[in-house]
Amino acid sequence: MQIRHAEPADYGRVIGRVNAWWGGREMAPMLPRLFFVHFEGTSYVLDDEDGQLAAFLIGFLSQTDPEEAYVHFVGVAPEHRGEGLGRRLYERFFEDARGHGRTRVRSVTSPANEESVAFHKALGFEAERVAHDYDGPGEDRVLFVKPLG
CATH class of the missing domain: 3.40.630.30 (Gcn5-related N-acetyltransferase (GNAT))
Structure with missing residues (x-):
């Protein structure tokens, strides 16, 4: 493919x-x-x-940060x-x-999506933090960043 x-x-x-x-x-x-x-x-x-x-x-x-890209x-x-x-x-x-x-890529996922969290970590992403109400009330997200070496 x-x-x-x-x-x-x-x-x-x-x-x-x-x-x-x-x-x-x-x-x-x-x-x-x-x-x-x-x-x-x-x-x-x-x-x-x-x-x-x-x-x-x-x-x-990213249009805001010339160092970043976002999935x-x-x-x-x-x-x-x-x-x-x-x-x-x-x-x-x-x-x-x-x-x-x-030089870095960012992505977010729901903390409830354990498969996605594990997948991102396996790809070399680091979980910076869980942002509460990131996508609205009760919509928490894990914020990931991956340095591009």
């Missing part, structure tokens, strides 16, 4: 699957079309051998989990962020 840049045409493919990939949780509002329009160069898609969406990563270069959302189809697709997407993002002079 080859990694390619996300395109606006991928929006419907991702939105049509993301809630199911999260066990029916309403995740689609976290992925407005603007990510597929304005961050093509730092967002990626992987299709399986049948041309079906297998994984995606939505990321961007906003990553998804892997349930039938492809454990194949290293998420790691491949992150590594591609790290490579491209370095190419743009970025």
